[in-house]
Amino acid sequence: MSLHNYSQKFKEIETPFYYYDIDLLKATLTEAQKQLGKGPYQIHYAFKANFNRRILNEILQFGFGADCVSGNEVRKAIEVGFDPQHIVFAGVGKTDKEIKIGLQNDIFAFNVESIEELKVLNELAGALGKKARFALRINPNVDAGTHEYITTGTRDNKFGITVTELVAALPLIRSLAHTEFIGIHFHIGSQITDLSKFELLIEKCNQVQSLLVEQGFSLPHVNVGGGLGIDYENPKDHLMADFKGYFDRFKKDLHLYPGQRLHFELGRSLVAQCGSLISRVLYIKPAANTHFMILDAGMTELIRPALYRSFHYIENLTSIKERRIYDVVGPICETSDTFTKGMSLPITERGDIIAIRSTGAYGEVMASHYNLREVAPSIYSDDF
Numbered sequence: 001m002s003l004h005n006y007s008q009k010f011k012e013i014e015t016p017f018y019y020y021d022i023d024l025l026k027a028t029l030t031e032a033q034k035q036l037g038k039g040p041y042q043i044h045y046a047f048k049a050n051f052n053r054r055i056l057n058e059i060l061q062f063g064f065g066a067d068c069v070s071g072n073e074v075r076k077a078i079e080v081g082f083d084p085q086h087i088v089f090a091g092v093g094k095t096d097k098e099i100k101i102g103l104q105n106d107i108f109a110f111n112v113e114s115i116e117e118l119k120v121l122n123e124l125a126g127a128l129g130k131k132a133r134f135a136l137r138i139n140p141n142v143d144a145g146t147h148e149y150i151t152t153g154t155r156d157n158k159f160g161i162t163v164t165e166l167v168a169a170l171p172l173i174r175s176l177a178h179t180e181f182i183g184i185h186f187h188i189g190s191q192i193t194d195l196s197k198f199e200l201l202i203e204k205c206n207q208v209q210s211l212l213v214e215q216g217f218s219l220p221h222v223n224v225g226g227g228l229g230i231d232y233e234n235p236k237d238h239l240m241a242d243f244k245g246y247f248d249r250f251k252k253d254l255h256l257y258p259g260q261r262l263h264f265e266l267g268r269s270l271v272a273q274c275g276s277l278i279s280r281v282l283y284i285k286p287a288a289n290t291h292f293m294i295l296d297a298g299m300t301e302l303i304r305p306a307l308y309r310s311f312h313y314i315e316n317l318t319s320i321k322e323r324r325i326y327d328v329v330g331p332i333c334e335t336s337d338t339f340t341k342g343m344s345l346p347i348t349e350r351g352d353i354i355a356i357r358s359t360g361a362y363g364e365v366m367a368s369h370y371n372l373r374e375v376a377p378s379i380y381s382d383d384f
């Protein structure tokens with residue numbers, strides 16, 4: 001249902017808050033599962049995109065695994081009901097304490113990001129009398145063509161190991177007694193909308209796989225990470241990511257060896273479009289070249305524009321007047337606390353209700369207490 005239908009209800013609620021369309025979330029998860037199709041495929045939901053309990057409850061219904069990047073995410077995944085046998089754990093800086101959480105819970109796999117980490121994992125597993133399954137995260141040195149802060153797969157990024165390092169480490173990998181090498185892992189970046197970028201990843205993956213086979217390894221798992229982008233510019237017309245285009249590329253071009261399972265780690269594409277940040281207009285302030293629309297939500301509720309200069313589509317839910325140009329800003333004492341500049345919106349006044357769209361991923365979970373702000377609550381469509 002259109003957010004405009006809720007404008008009167010929203011007016012009665014204290015703002016700002018996150019609003020989640022649970023029907024859209026379910027429809028998106030259904031579509032992803034459908035397009036993944038039958039076969040040796042598995043989706044792991046990337047927890048860091050949104051670990052709101054209500055969102056997780058819906059995701060759990062679909063039997064997805066969990067992709068965690070901290071010990072607390074591993075704990076939380078298990079606590080809410082994800083099967084440890086479907087939990088993967090990535091991160092360049094896992095502490096000993098976090099590794100132990102993974103070991104004690106017998107998670108499916110550690111996505112190991114350096115050779116030093118692998119040695120520590122082997123040691124800690126030995127001390128606990130465990131055998132740790134791990135995939136090595138390979139940095140394929142491909143450019144995902146996305147914002148530099150969310151690019152992770154080039155040689156200038158801190159993530160994973162190079163193919164050269166992998167080859168050099170093979171004797172070590174064979175010698176470790178408390179670890180089991182089960183697969184390779186990649187994650188080249190986030191918000192990738194040019195799907196042809198994934199072909200570069202697929203090509204690298206095929207090369208690494210044949211290299212490992214030549215060396216006598218037969219690994220049961222391949223994990224290609226996440227990164228599928230969504231349409232921030234025009235969410236109304238594209239509420240779903242192109243799951244079909246994305247999965248089909250991998251199914252068609254990635255070479256799986258007999259018995260291998262292909263894993264995906266999707267975050268943003270599953271949850272971004274179901275969330276909107278709802279805010280109230282505090283003041284309109286004329287300026288030399290624009291009008292500032294000052295909201296009661298800011299970078300403390302949604303940091304993406306300040307952090308990555310990312311664009312979010314903004315709607316006025318309570319005005320249908322003629323349009324004018326606005327710079328939409330938050331109340332925080334930082335110039336980067338700007339949602340967007342030069343946006344055409346209906347003439348707006350104090351008290352109008354504004355929706356900042358596509359905020360279901362990397363929104364609520366990145367909120368901060370800066371300026372001693374209160375945490376914005378969350379409201380769900382099925383509560384109305």
Ligand SMILES: *Cc1c(COP(=O)(O)O)cnc(C)c1O
Nearest residue numbers: 046187190226227265266267268
């Ligand atoms: C963040 C992350 C993901 C999810 O990325 P999206 O762009 O949200 O799909 C997957 N895998 C790893 C290792 C990540 O760090």
